[in-house]
């Protein structure tokens with residue numbers, strides 16, 4: 001049995017470097033002497049003093065975004081010579097050691113190589129990690145089965161394999177559901193008019209009204225105001241696929257200023273005179289650059305010390321909660337159209353892989369209780385985020401040393417935060433607790449599993465992740481009792497299309513209050529490492 005605080009190695013994990021005379025400069029408890037070990041998966045620090053064991057650190061190297069050397073040959077002060085790790089999970093770790101033993105160079109270079117394998121032409125840890133779990137999580141999501149659960153193929157929607165080899169759109173899944181009347185030639189010409197070929201396809205269909213949520217990227221209108229008869233006809237077919245359909249709402253997630261600015265790059269938005277029966281709505285959600293900056297400010301505020309005097313004004317200045325509110329409000333508008341007005345909605349933004357994924361996945365979570373079960377939630381992430389090409393590798397920077405890359409942005413974590421807000425407002429509606437959300441965010445960074453690696457389904461097929469890596473869902477489903485919500489009130493499974501009779505629709509549709517008066521800061525995630533900000537609950541230290 002492992003001694004408490006001692007390193008616990010995963011299968012195929014091995015120690016690559018050890019430094020003995022190291023001091024961890026804990027921002028809360030002060031300097032702690034201990035032993036620093038670097039493996040091919042994690043950085044582990046074990047205090048020498050048994051009384052300080054709660055300061056044991058186990059940091060997956062995937063969480064590290066930047067490593068800096070601190071102090072040089074001339075620095076004289078105590079603990080002024082060492083390294084600092086800047087992490088993606090809201091903390092910075094600083095280690096110091098004596099100058100004489102030159103272990104810094106060794107540790108520093110090892111850390112650089114192992115934390116950024118892609119930048120050093122080394123394999124990701126996920127490809128050498130193998131562990132057997134009772135269930136293979138790679139089978140949780142099967143596209144055809146999920147479409148069947150929603151009742152597709154039906155007389156209005158058909159499954160097309162036109163993208164079987166990802167030739168029409170390399171960032172989309174291979175399986176699409178499209179209006180039955182749209183033949184493959186039409187689909188191809190619509191792809192020519194949508195940014196990166198990301199044409200409108202089905203995300204969700206209402207079990208009784210047949211109203212739909214479809215998703216896509218911006219039309220290539222450009223400054224000259226180009227039109228595509230095929231795109232216009234296709235949008236009309238989406239509207240007509242809904243029996244009550246006399247109108248289609250096009251929800252453009254962007255601020256109208258950005259939608260207009262995108263015309264300068266050949267993009268833009270649907271003009272209502274070209275799309276007669278469509279009504280265009282802008283949801284005012286800002287772009288990836290604004291969100292990256294917002295979270296950076298929040299991290300500054302929350303780590304290491306928290307200035308009580310400026311806490312609320314500081315939070316407001318980050319605008320983080322305003323953005324969360326904006327995304328929730330956008331999803332509520334989609335839910336209102338689909339559920340209460342039985343009207344179909346088309347969601348898009350610029351590329352259709354950041355804000356669009358946030359909106360469709362949130363709206364589906366509010367509309368369909370199946371996605372609020374543990375397995376349903378796993379299916380939702382696989383479908384709306386992974387299969388539709390949210391660029392996880394680029395947005396998180398898996399294995400990449402370029403920490404200041406402008407394409408990095410916490411869009412997925414922001415969506416998980418929105419899910420947490422729903423859990424707070426509807427504590428009995430989810431089969432799982434916030435601990436599942438924190439575990440998912442941990443392994444978004446850790447690179448232990450293959451689930452969040454790469455940017456598209458096409459790349460994952462090419463890299464054979466399903467046979468060469470372990471799925472995060474294998475791990476989670478092997479210990480699901482840790483994540484189940486004792487307050488959950490809902491049928492254990494919604495296998496069938498609509499919940500069994502006792503549940504009427506009003507009981508299963510969540511409509512959150514998207515107001516700053518209700519939205520809360522998710523301290524268990526953003527202040528997790530700051531002991532003064534949350535109950536000392538060890539579960540949040542290790543997931």
Ligand SMILES: CCCC(=O)OC[C@@H](COP(=O)(O)O[C@@H]1[C@H](O)[C@H](OP(=O)(O)O)[C@@H](O)[C@H](O)[C@H]1O)OC(=O)CCC
Nearest residue numbers: 258261262264265287288349350351352353354355356
């Ligand atoms: C004259 C030059 C015009 C110009 O550069 O347009 C480009 C836009 C960038 O477009 P934006 O929509 O503001 O920003 C884009 C979105 O965030 C998109 O995500 P999503 O899937 O959510 O769409 C990302 O994938 C893109 O990388 C990002 O550039 O920039 C702006 O609109 C900012 C100016 C107000």
